[in-house]
Amino acid sequence: MTNATLTNHKKLLAWIDEIKELTTPDDIYIADGSKEEYQNMLNLMVEGGTAQWLAEDKKPNSVLIFSDPADVARVEDRTFICCEKEENAGPTNNWKDPKEMKDILMPLFKGCMKGRTMYVIPFSMGPVGSPIAHIGVEITDSPYVVANMHLMTRVGKPVLDVLGEDGEYVPCVHTVGAPLAEGEKSAAWPCNAENKYITHFPETNEIWSFGSGYGGNALLGKKCFALRIASTMAKREGWMAEHMLILKLTSPEGVEKYVAAAFPSACGKTNLAMMNPTIPGWKVECVGDDIAWMKFKEDGRLYAINPEAGFFGVAPGTNYHSNPNAMESLKANSIFTNVALTDDGDVWWEDIDGDVPAHLIDWNGNDWTPDGGKKAAHPNARFTAPAAQCPVIAPNWADPEGVPIDAILFGGRRATTQPLALEASNWEHGTFLGAAMASEKTAAAAGGLGELRFDPMAMLPFIGYNMADYWGHWLEMGDKGGDNMPKVFYVNWFRKDEEGKWLWPGFGENSRVLKWVVERCDGKADAVDSPIGKLPTKEAMDLAGLDMSDKDWDSLMKVDASEWLDVAGKIEEYFAKFGDKLPARLTKQLEALKARLEAAK
Incomplete structure (x- = not known):
């Protein structure tokens, strides 16, 4: 041996x-974990025909690999x-x-x-x-x-x-x-x-x-x-393993806060984790882009680590507009799987920056031209890159003691109904919001445009036991942590107006919502009660420099009681799947929501 x-x-x-x-x-x-060992593995793959070196002047010490077309993604079934x-x-x-x-x-x-x-x-x-x-x-x-x-x-x-x-x-x-x-x-x-x-x-x-x-x-x-x-x-x-990014937010005054966030796929999780904020003086740094493990410490607060050491990101759609810091992270020492190869030895995928090349080798290893009608990179093509290479990695991202979590965000992709931001009234209500988390399917998905797909806490494909017992665990953690638990919020960057135009610009502008979140944690920003939670006032949200009309703001924050009663019915149907395992406190939360909505009609 x-x-x-x-x-x-x-x-x-x-x-x-x-x-x-x-x-x-x-x-x-x-494996001994040495750099030599890593290089040996790359060499072994190149020699065996699994990998090919990319051009040293394009992606130093990086390889490209094409998988078998029958083996391209997670297989949930x-x-x-x-x-x-x-x-x-x-x-x-x-x-x-x-x-x-x-x-x-x-x-x-x-x-x-x-x-x-x-x-x-x-x-x-x-x-x-x-x-x-x-x-x-x-x-x-x-x-x-x-x-x-x-x-x-x-x-x-x-x-x-x-x-x-x-x-x-x-x-x-x-x-x-x-x-x-x-x-x-x-x-x-x-x-x-x-x-x-x-x-x-x-x-x-x-x-x-x-x-x-x-x-x-x-x-x-x-x-x-x-x-x-x-x-x-x-x-x-008695701890938590969650499908959440962790980011560090520093105010102009040097106050540091840590936010964890759970979003289903295609809702901008990695982009938020590595965001360049647009508000002057505010800084976002990445602790982790995918997973958070959280345990209580002596002070009674939850501390989180990113259990990973790298990023395993979806390449298509990643570019210098959507996520410049991810692009910088993968400039060297990276493994690319099922992206396309340029004639000068670099990688390419759909929506990457620059002009579409006249010729590529696609992810199947075949010649590709723009008029061929096929994608050059597989939609689930990936990059693996060391987290330490991220330009906005937090200096304490690998602190073994973890970082104290001040706020948890949930969010989905909703063109209607769900406002830009809201705060849960307490941990139990926050658990309910996470349990009822849903995203609208895209037009291409089975069931058609607008149909809700529930993905509680973004854990649907990843929970190792009964989801209802998991919600019960969240409630027990809240009982244990009491007032020390993070505040819970729900965000939605994807609301549209009647013409189908985005009401919120997203990307770096999402720092405005983060600012409101951490100011709420410190009791410094206003919110108004609504049937679904506490909403930011227009004055409380830093909109300086944004062309945001009162009409657009009102549309972005609108809570329509009739629409929400329809959503409540869907939540009730979803919860029914869990039978008598569903925590009674979540049923109570749902009934209270319906009562508030009826009163608001």
């Missing part, structure tokens, strides 16, 4: 042996929560009995790494040694996974040092599911398109992933550990 001397952890070594016996690799390698009772997985998850799932998986895993190297990756989710962090060990047969885990987590010897001889870790097993016969050459992107399983065993904290080499299906620290397994650990242990 290569590098076996890195650890004396008997349980870990025994588990490695057990997986070796099951999967029969040709070699074993324990092949993602399972395996626990003893189906009701503990809840109606929003795919459930499987743990024994039944192991009976399916074990024959698939038997001999699955033949002809390949088995890599053992000790990794820390969060700064190594942080009281909020947790350790995992991923076994994989994919150099792509090793390289990405180097960027996305803290890997190697420092993690094993913290683990010691008997520390706790989450065991994660991954394979591309493509064993090699004697002398057989590996595919450039090996996978097993017919047999994908991304499985979680919350009662034993295990993750087993078979058949996919892509993204969160294979980088098991990301959604599998950081949200699905961590959410169940958090419920048991």
Whole structure:
């Protein structure tokens, strides 16, 4: 076993042996986390035809990879929560009995790494040694996974040092599911398109992933550990694992506040995390763009870490207008998957800055021209980049003690009904707002324009147990934290007027809403009561320099009781899915909302 001397952890070594016996690799390698190791993985992928170097004068030390067209995204229909009772997985998850799932998986895993190297990756989710962090060990047969885990987590010897001889870790097993016969050459992107399983065993904290080499299906620290397994650990242990960005906001007077925010996909989460504010003197810095782990400290407040060390971002749509700081983050030392290749050795995707090139190599490896009618980059094409390269990364983003959270934002994409901003009256009301969080489907989505898709706390695909029990956990955390809990707000950048024009300019102007949020936390900004929550007055929102008419402001903030009663009916239908597991306090919140709306009609 290569590098076996890195650890004396008997349980870990025994588990490695057990997986070796099951999967029969040709070699074993324990990752030490060194820069040389990362470079070796890139070289290995280039030599094997998986990756190609980008031009050194365009994207230094960066590679481009094209996946198999059958392996391009998370596969929610092949993602399972395996626990003893189906009701503990809840109606929003795919459930499987743990024994039944192991009976399916074990024959698939038997001999699955033949002809390949088995890599053992000790990794820390969060700064190594942080009281909020947790350790995992991923076994994989994919150099792509090793390289990405180097960027996305803290890997190697420092993690094993913290683990010691008997520390706790989450065991994660991954394979591309493509064993090699004697002398057989590996595919450039090996996978097993017919047999994908991304499985979680919350009662034993295990993750087993078979058949996919892509993204969160294979980088098991990301959604599998950081949200699905961590959410169940958090419920048991009294903390929170949330699908939230974390940003640091500093006022002109030097007052620092920390905001966490949960938005469904396509609602501007990464853009907000790295925003360049338009209000003079205010500064936004990024602590994390995707996941927040929060624990109580001695002062009774919630402190959060970003458990990741990198960004795994969607490339299409990212440009110097939508997110200049993301563009700066990926200028070097990055891994690009399923974007297009320019003739001068750079990357390209739809909506990137500049003119559309006359010729590209598309994500399928074929010649591409603008008149061909196909997209050059896959819609889910990704970049993996170190967070430390972000120009607005907060200096304390990797503080092991975490940062104190002052406010939590929820938000969705709503063309009508939902005002620009509102504040919850208390934590229980805030939990209700998060539980009822929804976005309108785009015109292309099944069901058509305007139909609401509920995505509570942006956790719908990522919760590791029954969503109703998760809401109960939120309420219990509020009971425990009392007045020390963060204030909760709901925002909507996407409201339109009757002509379909955006009422709010968005992007950097969203700093105006953040300013109101933190001023509300300090009791310095006004708000007026409405049936759905406390709304900012026009005077309380810093609109200096914006061409915002009274008519547009009124449209942006309008709360129509009849529209909202219709929404309340949809919330009631959604909540009914959870039966008697739904916390009674949320039912009470819904009834109180309906009563306030009836009174306002």
